[in-house]
Amino acid sequence: MKALVLAGGRGTRLRPLTNTSAKQLFPVANKPVLFYGLEAIRDAGIVEVGIVVGDTGAEVRRVVGDGSQFGLRITYLQQEAPLGLAHCVLIAREFLADDDFVMYLGDNFLVGGIQELVAAFTGADYSAQLLLTPVDDPRSYGVAQLGRSGQIVGLWEKPDEPESDLAIVGVYMFTPAVHEAVRAIKPSARGELEITDAIQWLVSNGYHVHSHLITGYWKDTGRVQDMLECNRIVLESIAPRVLGTVDDRTQITGRVVIEQGAVVEGSVLRGPIVVGADSKIVGSYLGPFTSIGDGCTLEDAEIEYSIVMNHSTVRGVSRIEASLIGKGVEVTPAPQTPRTHQLVIGDHSTVRIRG
Structure with missing residues (x-):
């Protein structure tokens, strides 16, 4: 066959x-x-x-x-x-x-x-x-x-x-x-x-x-x-594993996967979550059912029930839910924007959002 x-x-x-x-x-x-x-x-x-x-x-x-x-x-x-x-x-x-x-x-x-x-x-x-x-x-x-x-x-x-x-x-x-x-x-x-x-x-x-x-x-x-x-x-069925680096100021609850080379500092992670290889999570909240791709950066951000593809950055933004963010995307604060975020963003885009 x-x-x-x-x-x-x-x-x-x-x-x-x-x-x-x-x-x-x-x-x-x-x-x-x-x-x-x-x-x-x-x-x-x-x-x-x-x-x-x-x-x-x-x-x-x-x-x-x-x-x-x-x-x-x-x-x-x-x-x-x-x-x-x-x-x-x-x-x-x-x-x-x-x-x-x-x-x-x-x-x-x-x-x-x-x-x-x-x-x-x-x-x-x-x-x-x-x-x-x-x-x-x-x-x-x-x-x-x-x-x-x-x-x-x-x-x-x-x-x-x-x-x-x-x-x-x-x-x-x-x-x-x-x-x-x-x-x-x-x-x-x-x-x-x-x-x-x-x-x-x-x-x-x-x-x-x-x-x-x-x-x-x-x-x-x-x-x-x-x-x-x-x-x-x-994500409901993933087995937790931590291959990257997590500091002692980070709180992890539930099933969380942190791949090789990833760094998590001063953050709250509530699984199930996957953080890809060589990504960096700093001062952020990751909620359930979120996948962060390889080589991403999340800093001072909040996100849950979302997919972030490889080599994207989310910085100074809260709160992102039910969103699909493409590859090489940059999401950062901008003045005079509504405080509601639901995003479908193409690859290699730049989006500025009020934090």
Whole structure:
């Protein structure tokens, strides 16, 4: 079995951060969200992985490499434009050959891995397997409608008036039958080859498409609030460790990770928190569910339930909550500004905020 990981797309819901970075590389607990998917694929016993990349392909290649850090063999497949998930299968035909495969959206976060799901698929006679989960607003997702006996009776991509609340999770399993399906469909009104249309083609032509309702945690990390919630979920289970330097004026409560080379002085840290390597925290408060990247500086600042990416500075500012701060950002005081802070800041920006 092989895996096809989709790491293209423009990430429009996370602009301006995605103007300069691949959304699949945004950190959850200081690890790119794409890495969680690659690790899940490896743990399911899959070695051969094709990664479909787009405009941010160079960055993905640089960070992921040849896959050896994960125990994988990675082949990169360039998509000239975001023409749909089924188009990704189309351009991966030579790589996939006649093998069964998992298709994993690189910005999806699924707790619990896919080992059991892969094992169930390989031991069954399904042509495709979908994972479904109920959501509050299915209009932003592919949607499936099930019949009384649980069979799939209809599939739609981001419908204005959904027929059900069952969203399609971004992890699919296919036999080679899907190759005929993606060749048979036409572009949608969005101008894309929709994977939902390809799966509907399989259903309509008598292929066995199985649906599995997941009960674990899943998120499409396409929005700031989803990134923060995934960060919270991962931090809930971290094991505390202190590899950096913490002075005796600092108070630490709960599960806190302080990586090698980090320095914490005269601060209050209430976990769960991760402080990246070579970061410096001085006279500051870090509240629960906060991730501070590598090489950051926080001085006389207060922040919680937030993600601060590598090499950013927050100085003389209180209070930041529910925020996603990009790489190389500087946040400092400025006069005549409101005292409420909720930030989505692109890379290499400078923002001045009243302390």
